[in-house]
Amino acid sequence: MSSPEPTIAADPGHPVANGGSNKTGNGTIPNGSNKTGSNGSIPNGSKKTESNGTTVPNGKKSSSPTAASISGALHKDLITRGVYKSNPLGTSTFVGLRALDPLLQFGLLGGSGLSWGESILSRLGIPAIPFIDHALTTTPDIDISSTILFPSSPSLSPTSLGGLLGLPTPRLIIFLMATGSSLKQIFWLLYTSREEFTPSAAITVSAYNTLVNSLASLLLIAIPTSASLAPSRISIPLPVVGTFTLPLPMAIGSALYISGMSIETASEVHRKKFKDKPKNKGEVCTTGLWSKARHINYAGYTLWRTGYALAAGGWIAGGLVAAWHVWGFAYRSIGLMDEYMSGRYKEKWEAYKKDVRWKLVPGIY
Template identity: 55%
Template structure:
C-alpha cells in the first residue's frame, strides 16, 4: 500500500492525478500522530461493534425492522443445537457464539490487527486523520454488512450445505464458511508478507532508489492488492456465501483496476521513469501472477 523508497529532493509533495486524490500521501515520509491515533482508535472499535451485531441482537433488531428474518442464537433460553459448537478454548467459548459467527468475529479482529500493523510497522507515508476516518468507516461498513448477511436466514452462509468437518476436531461448518476462512488466511498472508518484505527492502541503504522486485513483488506488481482482494472475498463468502463473495470480488477488482492501480502507476512512473517502465515489462501481471 505504500511506495517503494524514501523521497528524494523535490519529490515530497502529495500526488494529484486525473483519477482523483490518493488517500495515502505518496512520497510524504513523515508520521501523523493524530491520523495514527484516529485510525487505531476507530479500527479498534470495530471488533466490539461486530460482537454486538453477532451476539447481542444489534443486527437482528435492525434486520427485523426491515422485515427480514434472522437466525436465533437461542430458542426458549436454550442454544440452538444445530448452530452451537464448543471449541474447547475457554476464552472463545465464553463469547457464546456459534462457530460461524465466531469465525466471522475472528476475521473482523484479524483485519483490525493487520491494518494497524500496516500503518505502524510497514507504512512510512503520512496518513492524515481524514484518510484514517475514511478507511476505518469503509472497513467497519463492509464488516458490518457481512455480519448482517451471516445472521439473516435469507443470506447466511452458515445454513449452506454440505458441511465440512474441521480436521482433528468434531466441529463442522458449511462449505462456504470453510472456503471463505481458507481464502481469508491466504489473502492475509499474501498482503502482509510482501509488505513486510518491501519495508525491509526500503530500509536497507543499498536499495535506495531501487524498486523492490524480490519475492512476491516479482510475481505481480500489486501483489498486496491481490491479497487484499482474496481475503475480502473470503470474508464475504464466509458470511453470505458464493453470491456475496462474487459481488465483493468484482467490486474490489474494479476499484483496483480502474483507480488504485492507475494512481500508483502515475506516481511510480513520475518517480522512477525508465526503471518503473522496465519493471512493468519484467513483471507483466498486476494482481495475480499468471491470471491478471
C-alpha cells in the same frame, strides 16, 4: 485501500503498490519541485499549475504529462504519496476507530447477550437466525441444519469453541475475521507504513471498513443470506478438539481469508525490509512476492475481503465483493499507482513492468 472509492482507498493495507519514494522531511513532493501554494502558483513565481494539473513554466505549457499525472494520482489517493512523516492525530484516530470495530461486531453478532444485529434486521423486516439456534446443531423452526456440527468430543459444549466470548461457531468465525482485519490494518499503520496518514484519511478508512464488516455480520445472521445455512458441508478434523463440519462457503471463505491476509502482510513486510536497507534507496522492490505480480498486496487484500464476504453471506456476497474489488483495482488503483511509480522510478519501473508482466494475479491478470 483522495476522496476515493471506498473499496480501494478504504483499505490501508495497500498504500503503496511497490517501492515508494525517497524520504522528504518537509512534506513536499519528492521530485525536486516546489509545493503549490493555495492560489495555485509556485512560491517562486516561475511556475504555475493549470486547473488540469499541467505545470506551466514562464507562461508556457509543459510538454511532459508526467508531473500532471503524478499530481492527479496524488490528489485522488487517501495516502499522501512521497510525504514521509508521522501524523500523531491521524494515527491515534485510526488506531482508536479500528480498535472499536471488533466491539461493534461483537454486539451485532449477539455477544454478551446483546442483540443489535437481530434488532436491526427486525426493523428492516428481515428474519434473523436466533442466537440460541446458532448454538445448536439444528434449527427445527426453519428445518435447516445450523451447518456447524460442533466437535465430536462430548466434553465440549456447542458454544465452547467461542470460549469466554460465548459465541456460536459461525458467529465466532466472522468475529475473528473482523478482529483480524483491525489488527492487520493497525499493524500496517504502526509498522509497515512510511507515509503520512491524515485524520480525514483515518476516518474515511475506518468508516468504510466498519461498514463492510457490519454488513457481513448482518448477512451471517439473516436467514435469507446466511452462509451458515448453506446445505453443502465439509468436515475438518482438528487436533485435540475433534472434527468440525462446516458449511462449504464458510470453509472456503476462511481459507481465502487466511491466504489473503498472509499474502498482503508478507508482501508489505518484505517491501519494508527491502526499503529499510540504505543500499536500496531509490530502488524498486522486485524480489519475494513482488516478483510474481506488481501489485501483489492488492491481490492479497482482494482475497481476504472476498473470503470474509463468502464466509458471512455465501456465494453471491463473495462473488460481488470479488468483482467489486477486481474492478476497482484494475480500473482505478493500479492505473494511479502506475502513473506515480513511472514518474518516480522512470526506467527502473518500466524495466520492472517488462520483467513482471502480471499486474494483480500471477498467471491471470
